[in-house]
Amino acid sequence: MGSGMDLAGRRKDGTEFPLEAGLSFIPVGNDLLVMGSITDITRRKQTEEILERRVEERTREIERRREVADGLRDILAVLNSNQSLDAILNHIAGQACRLLHADASAICRMGDEPGPPIVQASYGLPAHAGEGADALTLLAGFDMTGGPLPAGGEATTSGPQVIQHADSVRISSALHKPAKADPQPLLVEMSYNAVLTVPLGIKDEAYGSLMLYYREPRRFSAEEIELAYTVGDQTALAIENARLRTQVERTAVAAERSRIARDLHDSVTQTLFSASIIAEVLPRLWQRNPQEAERRLDELRQLTRGALAEMRTLLLELRPATLIEVELGELLRQLTEAIMGRARMPITLEVEGNTLLPPDVKVAFYHIAQEALNNVAKHARATQAWLRIVRNGDGAELTVRDDGRGFVLDKVTPEHLGLSIMHERAEAIGAQLQVESHLGGGTEVTIRWPAG
Incomplete structure (x- = not known):
C-alpha cells in the first residue's frame, strides 16, 4: 500500500521539473519498513498537457462548428422568408461578419455601366460607405493576391482574393486595363x-463579390476561405431566388392582365355591342x-347595368385591396349583376x-363564387341560378346552384371548369368544397368554412 504526492x-x-514522491509501508515481523521513491514525471505531465490542449481545441472546434451550423441555418431561414432582397442581403452581411469574425462586410454587384462595383448591402461599415463609395467598391473585383502583380498581369475574379496586410500589396482593376494602384490609402482610411x-x-x-474587412492584419485559413465561399453561395442563392420571384410575379401579372383583357372582351365589350344594337333599332321599333x-x-337597361357591374368587377381585379375593404355581400351583389x-339570366342572391x-x-x-358563376354563364345552359351566403356563428357557407344541363x-x-383552382382556394383557408351535379339536374357548388 502506498501513497504519492x-x-x-x-x-x-536551477530549472524546476515535476516529480512524484511515493511512500510504501511494509510490515516485517513486529517492525514496519518504510520505502520511499521519487519519480520524474515530466513526460507524463507533458502528455497530460498535450491531451488537455487537444481536448480544449476539440471543444473549441465543436463549438465553432455548432456556431457555423447555427449561422448557416439562420441564413437559410431568412432565405425562405418573405423579406425583401435588401433585407436578406443585409442579414447575410451581418451573419458573415459573425461567422468569419470580421469587423465589417459588404456585398457588391457589378454596375450596369462600366465602372467600379456597387455596394448592395453592408454591415459594420461607416455611414458614408454606402452605394458608390469608391474607398470600398474599388477593391471589389480586383486581383488581390497578397503580393505585387507581375508586370502586365491580368486581374482575376475566379477565386478567393486576399489582402493580408494593407502595406503589402498592389492591385489591378478587373474592369479596365491592368494598372498599378496602391490599396493602402483605401484600407487605412477605413x-x-x-x-x-x-x-x-x-x-x-459574374455578379459581384462578398467582401470581409478586418482591422488587424491576419492570415486566412483554408477553413475560413471555404466558409466564406459557403456564405457567398448563400448570397448568390438569395439573389437568384429574388430574380426568380420577380420573373414569376411579372409572369403572373402578365397572365392576369391577359385574363382581364379576355374578360373585358368576352363580357363588357360584347354587352356594350348588344346594347348599342338595341339602342339603334329602338326608335324605329317604338313607332311600330x-x-x-x-x-x-x-x-337595354339590364345590359347597361350589367356592363357597369362588370366594369366594377374588373376594377376589383385590378385593385385587390378593394376586395378586402368592401363587405362580402356587396361584392356578391356586384358579381351577380355582372x-x-x-348571360341575360336571372340570378337570385340571398345574404x-x-x-x-x-x-x-x-x-x-x-373568387370561388366568381368561378362557379362564370361556369354557369359559359357552360351550364341554365335558365336561372341562385347564390346564397349564410353566416353561422363563427363559420360561413356559400352555395351556387343552377338549373342547367349538369x-x-x-x-x-x-382542371376543367376551374375545379382544381376552387379546391386549392378552399384548402388554403381551411374550408371544404363540395360539388354535386347530375345530367339534366343542374349543378351545386358549396363551400363551408371552417371545414367539418
Missing part, C-alpha cells in the same frame, strides 16, 4: 488592414311596336347574417 524538483541548473473577398456568380455569370320597344328598353348582364369575414376567407369566397363529375378532369 506531486512535487516540484529543482535541477542543478482603419482596415486585411480584406477577404470571394466572387459571387449566378448561373455561370311600343310594347316590344318597352321590353327592349328594359333589356353575370346577369352578360343571411353578418358577412364580415377574415380577409383571406372573404377573398377566397368571392355533368358527370367523374368524367370531368380537375
Whole structure:
C-alpha cells in the first residue's frame, strides 16, 4: 500500500521539473519498513498537457462548428422568408461578419455601366460607405493576391482574393486595363488592414463579390476561405431566388392582365355591342311596336347595368385591396349583376347574417363564387341560378346552384371548369368544397368554412 504526492524538483541548473514522491509501508515481523521513491514525471505531465490542449481545441472546434451550423441555418431561414432582397442581403452581411469574425462586410454587384462595383448591402461599415463609395467598391473585383502583380498581369475574379496586410500589396482593376494602384490609402482610411473577398456568380455569370474587412492584419485559413465561399453561395442563392420571384410575379401579372383583357372582351365589350344594337333599332321599333320597344328598353337597361357591374368587377381585379375593404355581400351583389348582364339570366342572391369575414376567407369566397358563376354563364345552359351566403356563428357557407344541363363529375378532369383552382382556394383557408351535379339536374357548388 502506498501513497504519492506531486512535487516540484529543482535541477542543478536551477530549472524546476515535476516529480512524484511515493511512500510504501511494509510490515516485517513486529517492525514496519518504510520505502520511499521519487519519480520524474515530466513526460507524463507533458502528455497530460498535450491531451488537455487537444481536448480544449476539440471543444473549441465543436463549438465553432455548432456556431457555423447555427449561422448557416439562420441564413437559410431568412432565405425562405418573405423579406425583401435588401433585407436578406443585409442579414447575410451581418451573419458573415459573425461567422468569419470580421469587423465589417459588404456585398457588391457589378454596375450596369462600366465602372467600379456597387455596394448592395453592408454591415459594420461607416455611414458614408454606402452605394458608390469608391474607398470600398474599388477593391471589389480586383486581383488581390497578397503580393505585387507581375508586370502586365491580368486581374482575376475566379477565386478567393486576399489582402493580408494593407502595406503589402498592389492591385489591378478587373474592369479596365491592368494598372498599378496602391490599396493602402483605401484600407487605412477605413482603419482596415486585411480584406477577404470571394466572387459571387449566378448561373455561370459574374455578379459581384462578398467582401470581409478586418482591422488587424491576419492570415486566412483554408477553413475560413471555404466558409466564406459557403456564405457567398448563400448570397448568390438569395439573389437568384429574388430574380426568380420577380420573373414569376411579372409572369403572373402578365397572365392576369391577359385574363382581364379576355374578360373585358368576352363580357363588357360584347354587352356594350348588344346594347348599342338595341339602342339603334329602338326608335324605329317604338313607332311600330311600343310594347316590344318597352321590353327592349328594359333589356337595354339590364345590359347597361350589367356592363357597369362588370366594369366594377374588373376594377376589383385590378385593385385587390378593394376586395378586402368592401363587405362580402356587396361584392356578391356586384358579381351577380355582372353575370346577369352578360348571360341575360336571372340570378337570385340571398345574404343571411353578418358577412364580415377574415380577409383571406372573404377573398377566397368571392373568387370561388366568381368561378362557379362564370361556369354557369359559359357552360351550364341554365335558365336561372341562385347564390346564397349564410353566416353561422363563427363559420360561413356559400352555395351556387343552377338549373342547367349538369355533368358527370367523374368524367370531368380537375382542371376543367376551374375545379382544381376552387379546391386549392378552399384548402388554403381551411374550408371544404363540395360539388354535386347530375345530367339534366343542374349543378351545386358549396363551400363551408371552417371545414367539418
